Amino acid sequence: MARCTFLGLGVMGYPMAGHLAGAGHDVVVWNRTAAKMEQWAAEHGGVSAPSVEAAVADADFVFACLGDDPDVRSVAEKAIPAMKPGAVLVDHTTASAELARELDQAARDAGIGFLDAPVSGGQAGAENGQLTIMCGGEADTFARAEPVMDAYAKASSLIGPAGAGQLCKMVNQICIAGIVQGLSEGLHFAKRSGLDPALVIGAISKGAAQSWQMENRWQTMVKDEFDFGFAIDWMRKDLRITLEEARRNGARLPVAALVDQFYADVQAMGGNRWDTSSLIARLERDL
Amino acid sequence: MARCTFLGLGVMGYPMAGHLAGAGHDVVVWNRTAAKMEQWAAEHGGVSAPSVEAAVADADFVFACLGDDPDVRSVAEKAIPAMKPGAVLVDHTTASAELARELDQAARDAGIGFLDAPVSGGQAGAENGQLTIMCGGEADTFARAEPVMDAYAKASSLIGPAGAGQLCKMVNQICIAGIVQGLSEGLHFAKRSGLDPALVIGAISKGAAQSWQMENRWQTMVKDEFDFGFAIDWMRKDLRITLEEARRNGARLPVAALVDQFYADVQAMGGNRWDTSSLIARLERDL
Amino acid sequence: MARCTFLGLGVMGYPMAGHLAGAGHDVVVWNRTAAKMEQWAAEHGGVSAPSVEAAVADADFVFACLGDDPDVRSVAEKAIPAMKPGAVLVDHTTASAELARELDQAARDAGIGFLDAPVSGGQAGAENGQLTIMCGGEADTFARAEPVMDAYAKASSLIGPAGAGQLCKMVNQICIAGIVQGLSEGLHFAKRSGLDPALVIGAISKGAAQSWQMENRWQTMVKDEFDFGFAIDWMRKDLRITLEEARRNGARLPVAALVDQFYADVQAMGGNRWDTSSLIARLERDL
Amino acid sequence: MARCTFLGLGVMGYPMAGHLAGAGHDVVVWNRTAAKMEQWAAEHGGVSAPSVEAAVADADFVFACLGDDPDVRSVAEKAIPAMKPGAVLVDHTTASAELARELDQAARDAGIGFLDAPVSGGQAGAENGQLTIMCGGEADTFARAEPVMDAYAKASSLIGPAGAGQLCKMVNQICIAGIVQGLSEGLHFAKRSGLDPALVIGAISKGAAQSWQMENRWQTMVKDEFDFGFAIDWMRKDLRITLEEARRNGARLPVAALVDQFYADVQAMGGNRWDTSSLIARLERDL
Ligand SMILES: NC(=O)C1=CN([C@@H]2O[C@H](COP(=O)(O)OP(=O)(O)OC[C@H]3O[C@@H](n4cnc5c(N)ncnc54)[C@H](OP(=O)(O)O)[C@@H]3O)[C@@H](O)[C@H]2O)C=CC1
Ligand SMILES: NC(=O)C1=CN([C@@H]2O[C@H](COP(=O)(O)OP(=O)(O)OC[C@H]3O[C@@H](n4cnc5c(N)ncnc54)[C@H](OP(=O)(O)O)[C@@H]3O)[C@@H](O)[C@H]2O)C=CC1
Ligand SMILES: NC(=O)C1=CN([C@@H]2O[C@H](COP(=O)(O)OP(=O)(O)OC[C@H]3O[C@@H](n4cnc5c(N)ncnc54)[C@H](OP(=O)(O)O)[C@@H]3O)[C@@H](O)[C@H]2O)C=CC1
Incomplete structure (x- = not known):
C-alpha cells in the first residue's frame, strides 16, 4: 500500500480520493476550501492537511484534480518543491499539453516523476x-502509478511523453463536439418531422x-433535461485549450471551433452548468 | 413463399434480390441495363423481365432499389398501373419523403399497398x-412485407406513415455527418500532435x-484508404434531400449543411466514389 | 415608345411597371390577384388584362417579376405561345439559371427573344x-431591351448567355451572406464589449x-429594427437556388450554406419578413 | 514640435516614424534588430538609441508598433519606468484589450499617459x-497625442477607455473575416459558373x-495573387485575440471562428505571409 496525497476534492477528486482510501492506501487530502477536506476526512477516516506543502511532504504519490491551467500551476508550484525525491506527481486535471511539459520539466529538476493523466468517464465514472x-510521461513512472490509479x-x-495524455483527451473532446452536434441536429429534425424519437x-x-x-443521451435530450453530466463551462475550457494547441x-x-461557439449560445441561455448534450437546446428552445 | 419482383440490381439491389431467391421466394428481376439482370438470372436461377410492366404483373411484392427521386418516379409510373390489386410496392431507395407521399397516394388510387423503406448497413449489409x-406506411402493409424483407x-x-422511413434515414445521415467530421478532426489533430492513433x-x-x-473506420482513415463503403456522391444526394426537407x-x-460543403471539397479532390469517412482527406492531403 | 406588358405587380413589379408608364410607354398589366392590377391601372392610367395571354398578345416587350421558379414557369407557359414573333420576354424574377435556359429555349422555339434579368436595389430601387x-441572353436582345428597362x-x-443574369445575382447573394453575418458578429461583439457602436x-x-x-444597415441593426427591406424568406429562396446551382x-x-441555416434560426424567431440584416437578432435577442 | 520616440521599425513602424520626422518632430528610434534603426536614422536623419530605456528617457511621446502581446509587454516593462512623468505612451500594436488595461494601470502608477491605438490601413496606409x-484611453491624453499622430x-x-481601441480593431477584423470569405465564395462560384468576373x-x-x-481585392483574388497586403499570420493573431476576448x-x-480555421487551411498551403484575401485559394487551388 502506498502513501498517497490527493489535492482538489471537487466533483471528481472527492470520490477518486475516496477510492484510494477504500483500496487501503494511506491518504492525505488537501482542498482550497477547507470544509470539503474535513467532510472527506470524516467520511473516509483519512487525514486532511493544512497546506499543500504539508499534504505532500511524505507522499509516494501525489494526485491532483483541479480546474484549469492557472489553478494547477499555482498548486504545483507549492507541491513540487515540497515532495520527496523519487515521489510521483500525477495531474488528473484536464489542462494544456504545454503546462504538462512545463510541470514535467519542473518535476525532473526536483528529482520526482510526473504524469499528465486527464480522465474520462465523468462524475459517474469517478464515483464508480x-x-x-x-497518460503522458515516462514508462517507468506510469508503471509505478498505474496500480495505484487502478483504485x-x-x-x-500511456499514450506518449509528457503532454500526450492531455493531447489524447483533446482528441476525445473534438470527437464529442461533432457527435453531439450531429445528434442534436438529428433529434431536432426528427421532432420537427413529427417522428417518434424512440422509434x-x-x-x-x-x-x-x-x-x-446516442445511446446514453438521446432520452434526456428529447426531454430537454440537462441538469447533470459534464458542464458546458468545462467543455468550453477543454475546447479552448484544444483550439489553442491546434494553433x-x-x-x-x-x-470543433463552430460547436465551441454554439456552446457559447447555450451559455447565453443560462446553460453554464448543463451537460454537453444541451447543444440541442439551441435548436429546440427558441421556438 | 411469395411472388416477388425486384427492380434495380445495383450494388444494393443485386444481393438483396439474391437473398429473396435464397429464401425460396419466386423472384422476377428487372434492371435498366439488361446485362446485370441476365447475370443475376444466371447466378440465381430466377427470371428476368423485358420491361417494368412485365416484371411486376404477377407479383405479390415489388421491391425497388434505384438511385434518386427522378429514377424512382419514372420506374414507379410504369410499375404501379401494372401491378395486381392488393399487391405491395416497397421502395428501398433513399429518396425524399415527398416522393414517398406521392407514391403512397398513387398506390392507394391503384388499390395497392406502399412502403418507403430505405435501408442502412451498406453494401456489406446487403450482401450478408x-x-x-x-419503413413508412400502413401497419398492415408493413406486417405483410416484413417477413419477406427478413430475407x-x-x-x-415501422416508424410512421408514408414518408417516415425516409425521414428516419435522414436522421441517420445527419448524425453521421457530425460524427465523421468530428472523428476526422480528432484523428487529424492526433496525427498533427505526433500521437500514435492506435493508442x-x-x-x-x-x-x-x-x-x-470510430470503431469501424479509424484504421482506414488513418491509412488514407477510402476506396470502399458508402460513396460521397450518394451521401451528398442524401444530404441534399435532407436539407430540402429541413426547409x-x-x-x-x-x-450538416457545412459538412455537405466539405464533402464537395472531397469531390473536388476526385473523391466522388470514396467512402464517407474520407472527410479526413480534406485535412490530411493538402499539406 | 414601346408597347410593354408587365406580369406580376408585387412589391417590385408594381413600381417598375409604373416607371414604364411614366417614361411614356404603352403599358398593359396583369396580376394574379386582380385587385392589384386594377389599383395600378387606376393609378397610372394604364390597361389591365383579364389573362396572361390577353396581356401579352400585342406587346413588343413582356416583363415579368414573380416569385420563384414554379411561378415563372406557370406564367411563361401561357405567355410565350401568346407573344408576337420578334417580341422580347424579360424575366426580372430571381430564379434558377436552369429555368432561364429552359425559357430561353422555349422562346427561341417560339421565335421570340428572352433575357433573364434579375435585379438588385430592393424595394427602394424599384420605387426610385x-x-x-x-442580364443573361443574346447581345441584340439586350440592346433592344436596355433602353426600355432604363425607365x-x-x-x-449583359453578363453572358441565358442564365448568366441569374448566376450573377447568385454571386451577389453569396457575398451578402458573408458580409451581413460578419457585420452582425462585429456589432454584437461591440455591444458585448460596451463600445458605442456609432463611434x-x-x-x-x-x-x-x-x-x-455597414453603411446602410448598422443603425437599424443596432436598434433591432428589421421591419423593412429584403425579406428573409426571399433570401432563403435565393440561397436555396444558389446552393442547388453549386451542386x-x-x-x-x-x-453561404451556414448562413442559410442561421437565416432559418431567424425564421424560427418569427422573422420571415424581416430584412436580411436581422441575422444579428440571433445573437442579440436570446439573452 | 514634440520630442518623439518610436519603438519597433517593422513594416508599419518604419514609415510611421518617418512621417513623424517629416512633420518636423524630433524623433528617436529603437528597434530590436539594430540594422533597421541604423538604416532609418541614415534615411531620415534621426537618432537611434542603444536601448529602450535610453530611447524613451527624454520623450514627450513614445510610440510603439510591435508584434503581439508578449512583445509589447517585454518592451513596455522597460519603457514605462524610464519615461518622464507626464509623457504619453501610445501603443499602435494590435494586441489584447487586457494588455491595454494592464499597461494603462502601469502607466498611471508611473504618472504617464497611455493610449491603446491600433491602426488600420495597412502598409500602404502607413507609407502614405x-x-x-x-484609440482607448483618457480624453486629455488623446487630445495631446492626436495632433502628433496626424503625421x-x-x-x-477615441472610442472609449483603455482597451477600447483594441476592441474596436477586433470589430474591424470580425467584419473583414465575413466579408472576405463571402467574397471568396462569390468569386469562386462566378468562376465555376463560367462568368467573366469583371462583368x-x-x-x-x-x-x-x-x-x-470587393473593390480593392477582386482583381488579385481572381488572378490568384496574394504576395502583398495584410499577412494571414497577423490575421490569425488578431482573430485569436478576438476569440479570446469573446470568451x-x-x-x-x-x-469568425470558422474563417479562422479556414485561414489555418491557407497556412497549411504555405500562405503564412499571403494577404487575407487568399481565403479564395482554399477554394480555387485544390482542383
Ligand atoms: N466533472 C466531470 O465530469 C469531469 C471533469 N474533468 C476535469 O476534471 C477537473 C476537475 O473537475 P471537477 O472535479 O468537476 O471540478 P470542481 O469544480 O468540482 O472541482 C475543482 C477542484 O479544484 C479546486 N481548485 C480550483 N481552482 C483552484 C485553485 N486555484 N487553487 C486550489 N484549488 C483549486 C477546487 O477547490 P475548491 O473546493 O476550493 O473550489 C476543487 O477542489 C477539471 O479539469 C475538469 O475539466 C474531467 C472529466 C470529467
Ligand atoms: N423585394 C425585394 O426587395 C426584391 C425582390 N427581388 C425578387 O423579385 C421577385 C419579386 O419580389 P417581390 O415583388 O418582392 O414579391 P411579391 O411577393 O411582392 O410579389 C410577387 C408577385 O408575383 C406574383 N405571383 C407569385 N406567384 C405567382 C403565380 N404562381 N402565378 C402568378 N403570379 C404569381 C404575385 O401575384 P399576387 O399579387 O397574386 O400574389 C405578385 O404579383 C422575387 O423573385 C424576389 O426574390 C429581387 C430584388 C429585391
Ligand atoms: N502590416 C500591416 O499591414 C498591419 C499591421 N498591423 C499590426 O501592427 C503590428 C506591427 O506589424 P508589422 O509592422 O507589419 O510587423 P513587422 O513584423 O514588420 O514588425 C514588427 C516589429 O516589432 C518588433 N518586435 C517584435 N517582437 C519584438 C520583441 N519581442 N521585442 C522587441 N521588438 C519586437 C520587430 O523588431 P525586429 O525588427 O527586431 O524583428 C519589428 O520592429 C502588428 O501588431 C500588426 O498586427 C496593423 C495593421 C496593418
Whole structure:
C-alpha cells in the first residue's frame, strides 16, 4: 500500500480520493476550501492537511484534480518543491499539453516523476471507480502509478511523453463536439418531422449512426433535461485549450471551433452548468 | 413463399434480390441495363423481365432499389398501373419523403399497398442480408412485407406513415455527418500532435467519444484508404434531400449543411466514389 | 415608345411597371390577384388584362417579376405561345439559371427573344427607378431591351448567355451572406464589449471593413429594427437556388450554406419578413 | 514640435516614424534588430538609441508598433519606468484589450499617459500617412497625442477607455473575416459558373454586395495573387485575440471562428505571409 496525497476534492477528486482510501492506501487530502477536506476526512477516516506543502511532504504519490491551467500551476508550484525525491506527481486535471511539459520539466529538476493523466468517464465514472485515464510521461513512472490509479480506473494507458495524455483527451473532446452536434441536429429534425424519437433511435442505434452519446443521451435530450453530466463551462475550457494547441500544431478544426461557439449560445441561455448534450437546446428552445 | 419482383440490381439491389431467391421466394428481376439482370438470372436461377410492366404483373411484392427521386418516379409510373390489386410496392431507395407521399397516394388510387423503406448497413449489409430497414406506411402493409424483407434484414421497423422511413434515414445521415467530421478532426489533430492513433483510439473508444464510425473506420482513415463503403456522391444526394426537407419542416442543420460543403471539397479532390469517412482527406492531403 | 406588358405587380413589379408608364410607354398589366392590377391601372392610367395571354398578345416587350421558379414557369407557359414573333420576354424574377435556359429555349422555339434579368436595389430601387439589372441572353436582345428597362434602372449589364443574369445575382447573394453575418458578429461583439457602436462605425467604415451593408444597415441593426427591406424568406429562396446551382457547378460555399441555416434560426424567431440584416437578432435577442 | 520616440521599425513602424520626422518632430528610434534603426536614422536623419530605456528617457511621446502581446509587454516593462512623468505612451500594436488595461494601470502608477491605438490601413496606409487610428484611453491624453499622430493618420478617434481601441480593431477584423470569405465564395462560384468576373463585379459592386474588399481585392483574388497586403499570420493573431476576448464578454462569433480555421487551411498551403484575401485559394487551388 502506498502513501498517497490527493489535492482538489471537487466533483471528481472527492470520490477518486475516496477510492484510494477504500483500496487501503494511506491518504492525505488537501482542498482550497477547507470544509470539503474535513467532510472527506470524516467520511473516509483519512487525514486532511493544512497546506499543500504539508499534504505532500511524505507522499509516494501525489494526485491532483483541479480546474484549469492557472489553478494547477499555482498548486504545483507549492507541491513540487515540497515532495520527496523519487515521489510521483500525477495531474488528473484536464489542462494544456504545454503546462504538462512545463510541470514535467519542473518535476525532473526536483528529482520526482510526473504524469499528465486527464480522465474520462465523468462524475459517474469517478464515483464508480470506472474512469479511463490517458497518460503522458515516462514508462517507468506510469508503471509505478498505474496500480495505484487502478483504485478508480477501469483502464489506464500511456499514450506518449509528457503532454500526450492531455493531447489524447483533446482528441476525445473534438470527437464529442461533432457527435453531439450531429445528434442534436438529428433529434431536432426528427421532432420537427413529427417522428417518434424512440422509434427512430430504435431503428438507427445499431448501425453507422450509433454513438455512446446516442445511446446514453438521446432520452434526456428529447426531454430537454440537462441538469447533470459534464458542464458546458468545462467543455468550453477543454475546447479552448484544444483550439489553442491546434494553433501550434497546425491542425484545422472547423466543426470543433463552430460547436465551441454554439456552446457559447447555450451559455447565453443560462446553460453554464448543463451537460454537453444541451447543444440541442439551441435548436429546440427558441421556438 | 411469395411472388416477388425486384427492380434495380445495383450494388444494393443485386444481393438483396439474391437473398429473396435464397429464401425460396419466386423472384422476377428487372434492371435498366439488361446485362446485370441476365447475370443475376444466371447466378440465381430466377427470371428476368423485358420491361417494368412485365416484371411486376404477377407479383405479390415489388421491391425497388434505384438511385434518386427522378429514377424512382419514372420506374414507379410504369410499375404501379401494372401491378395486381392488393399487391405491395416497397421502395428501398433513399429518396425524399415527398416522393414517398406521392407514391403512397398513387398506390392507394391503384388499390395497392406502399412502403418507403430505405435501408442502412451498406453494401456489406446487403450482401450478408443484415440490413436495417426503416419503413413508412400502413401497419398492415408493413406486417405483410416484413417477413419477406427478413430475407435481407436484421431488423425492420415501422416508424410512421408514408414518408417516415425516409425521414428516419435522414436522421441517420445527419448524425453521421457530425460524427465523421468530428472523428476526422480528432484523428487529424492526433496525427498533427505526433500521437500514435492506435493508442489514442484504444484509450477513448470505450467512452463518451465512442461511435460506430470510430470503431469501424479509424484504421482506414488513418491509412488514407477510402476506396470502399458508402460513396460521397450518394451521401451528398442524401444530404441534399435532407436539407430540402429541413426547409419544409423548419429544422436547422448548421453542421450538416457545412459538412455537405466539405464533402464537395472531397469531390473536388476526385473523391466522388470514396467512402464517407474520407472527410479526413480534406485535412490530411493538402499539406 | 414601346408597347410593354408587365406580369406580376408585387412589391417590385408594381413600381417598375409604373416607371414604364411614366417614361411614356404603352403599358398593359396583369396580376394574379386582380385587385392589384386594377389599383395600378387606376393609378397610372394604364390597361389591365383579364389573362396572361390577353396581356401579352400585342406587346413588343413582356416583363415579368414573380416569385420563384414554379411561378415563372406557370406564367411563361401561357405567355410565350401568346407573344408576337420578334417580341422580347424579360424575366426580372430571381430564379434558377436552369429555368432561364429552359425559357430561353422555349422562346427561341417560339421565335421570340428572352433575357433573364434579375435585379438588385430592393424595394427602394424599384420605387426610385434605380435598380441594377444583371442580364443573361443574346447581345441584340439586350440592346433592344436596355433602353426600355432604363425607365427603372440605374445600370443594366449583359453578363453572358441565358442564365448568366441569374448566376450573377447568385454571386451577389453569396457575398451578402458573408458580409451581413460578419457585420452582425462585429456589432454584437461591440455591444458585448460596451463600445458605442456609432463611434466604432465612425472609425472603421472608411477602411478594409467597409461595406454597403455597414453603411446602410448598422443603425437599424443596432436598434433591432428589421421591419423593412429584403425579406428573409426571399433570401432563403435565393440561397436555396444558389446552393442547388453549386451542386451542379462544383462550387464550395461553406459560409453561404451556414448562413442559410442561421437565416432559418431567424425564421424560427418569427422573422420571415424581416430584412436580411436581422441575422444579428440571433445573437442579440436570446439573452 | 514634440520630442518623439518610436519603438519597433517593422513594416508599419518604419514609415510611421518617418512621417513623424517629416512633420518636423524630433524623433528617436529603437528597434530590436539594430540594422533597421541604423538604416532609418541614415534615411531620415534621426537618432537611434542603444536601448529602450535610453530611447524613451527624454520623450514627450513614445510610440510603439510591435508584434503581439508578449512583445509589447517585454518592451513596455522597460519603457514605462524610464519615461518622464507626464509623457504619453501610445501603443499602435494590435494586441489584447487586457494588455491595454494592464499597461494603462502601469502607466498611471508611473504618472504617464497611455493610449491603446491600433491602426488600420495597412502598409500602404502607413507609407502614405493615411492610417485610421482607433484609440482607448483618457480624453486629455488623446487630445495631446492626436495632433502628433496626424503625421501618419487620416483619422484618429477615441472610442472609449483603455482597451477600447483594441476592441474596436477586433470589430474591424470580425467584419473583414465575413466579408472576405463571402467574397471568396462569390468569386469562386462566378468562376465555376463560367462568368467573366469583371462583368460580375461591374454589375454588383455598387449595391448591397459592395465592400472595400470587393473593390480593392477582386482583381488579385481572381488572378490568384496574394504576395502583398495584410499577412494571414497577423490575421490569425488578431482573430485569436478576438476569440479570446469573446470568451470573456460572451459574444458568439461562429463565422469568425470558422474563417479562422479556414485561414489555418491557407497556412497549411504555405500562405503564412499571403494577404487575407487568399481565403479564395482554399477554394480555387485544390482542383
Ligand atoms: N466533472 C466531470 O465530469 C469531469 C471533469 N474533468 C476535469 O476534471 C477537473 C476537475 O473537475 P471537477 O472535479 O468537476 O471540478 P470542481 O469544480 O468540482 O472541482 C475543482 C477542484 O479544484 C479546486 N481548485 C480550483 N481552482 C483552484 C485553485 N486555484 N487553487 C486550489 N484549488 C483549486 C477546487 O477547490 P475548491 O473546493 O476550493 O473550489 C476543487 O477542489 C477539471 O479539469 C475538469 O475539466 C474531467 C472529466 C470529467
Ligand atoms: N423585394 C425585394 O426587395 C426584391 C425582390 N427581388 C425578387 O423579385 C421577385 C419579386 O419580389 P417581390 O415583388 O418582392 O414579391 P411579391 O411577393 O411582392 O410579389 C410577387 C408577385 O408575383 C406574383 N405571383 C407569385 N406567384 C405567382 C403565380 N404562381 N402565378 C402568378 N403570379 C404569381 C404575385 O401575384 P399576387 O399579387 O397574386 O400574389 C405578385 O404579383 C422575387 O423573385 C424576389 O426574390 C429581387 C430584388 C429585391
Ligand atoms: N502590416 C500591416 O499591414 C498591419 C499591421 N498591423 C499590426 O501592427 C503590428 C506591427 O506589424 P508589422 O509592422 O507589419 O510587423 P513587422 O513584423 O514588420 O514588425 C514588427 C516589429 O516589432 C518588433 N518586435 C517584435 N517582437 C519584438 C520583441 N519581442 N521585442 C522587441 N521588438 C519586437 C520587430 O523588431 P525586429 O525588427 O527586431 O524583428 C519589428 O520592429 C502588428 O501588431 C500588426 O498586427 C496593423 C495593421 C496593418
